[in-house]
Amino acid sequence: MGTHRSGRWGGRARRSPGVTVRRAAAGDAGRLTRVVRTSRAYEGPYASMVEGYRVGPDYIEAHRVFVAADDTTDRVLGFYALVLDPPELDLMFVADEAQGRGIGRLLAAHLREEARAAGLAGVRIVSHPPAEGFYRSIGAEPVGTVRADPPAVRWDRPELLLRVG
Numbered sequence: 001m002g003t004h005r006s007g008r009w010g011g012r013a014r015r016s017p018g019v020t021v022r023r024a025a026a027g028d029a030g031r032l033t034r035v036v037r038t039s040r041a042y043e044g045p046y047a048s049m050v051e052g053y054r055v056g057p058d059y060i061e062a063h064r065v066f067v068a069a070d071d072t073t074d075r076v077l078g079f080y081a082l083v084l085d086p087p088e089l090d091l092m093f094v095a096d097e098a099q100g101r102g103i104g105r106l107l108a109a110h111l112r113e114e115a116r117a118a119g120l121a122g123v124r125i126v127s128h129p130p131a132e133g134f135y136r137s138i139g140a141e142p143v144g145t146v147r148a149d150p151p152a153v154r155w156d157r158p159e160l161l162l163r164v165g
Contacts, residue, residue, distance in 0.1 A: 016068075016102060019077060021110045024065035026057035031076045032067070035093045041130055049128075049153065055091070063090065064118075066110055068103050078103040080111055087115065088124040089162070092131075108138045112164045121165035132158045139163070 024032065032055040036042075042050045059065070064082040069075065078094035089111065094103045115123050126146050127135050136142070140160035148155050 016106045018071050019068055019101075019103065019106065020071055021066050021068050021106060024060045024067045024079060026060055028065075028067055028076065028079075029055055029057045029060055032060075032065070032079050032093075035076055035079065035095050036091070038096065039093055040096050041128060045155070046128070046130075048151075064114060065091075066107070066114070068094075068098075068107055077101070078107055080107045082111060082114055082118075082123065084118055084120070086124065087118075087120045087122065088126070104134055105138065108162075112162070115162075115164040122161045122163045125160040125162055127158045127160060129155060129157060132160070135160050135162070 033053065036050050036053050036055060039050065055065075059081070064084070066080055066082075067076055068078040070077060076095060077098035078092070080092040081090040082088075083090045092104070092107060092111075094107070111123065124143075125135050125140055127140075132142075135158075140162040142158060143161045144159040146157045146159050
């Protein structure tokens with residue numbers, strides 16, 4: 001699959017050695033779903049959150065979903081989904097085997113570019129509690145707490161704002 005460089009979804013592909021961030025395609029749905037469902041960050045008490053979760057082709061078509069893929073194998077290393085109205089990071093996952101390689105930071109930099117190009121001043125992030133430190137490390141600022149909403153979400157989540165403008 002090639003790197004998407006133009007069109008309504010943003011024109012800039014961001015690269016890191018051996019990795020390209022590109023627009024997700026409908027055919028990526030199964031691989032993105034697998035990254036979500038196998039994430040060690042959602043083991044134990046958080047497992048119910050991703051059990052049965054699916055990233056479908058319809059979701060990919062409806063939102064700005066971008067994939068960090070290995071240049072040689074096109075293996076999905078991570079992905080994110082940006083919702084424009086209201087501006088929010090809906091999903092961001094890095095595959096367990098790609099943790100520690102800078103994929104999250106690469107995706108965050110791409111997210112900032114996409115948000116800026118869309119004319120957004122900031123992006124809301126409702127964080128998985130263990131990921132809050134990562135979001136703070138990329139400059140997101142705490143703005144509140146989203147309270148638990150059982151049975152779907154059984155724990156409070158940090159709410160942050162990533163300024164991009």
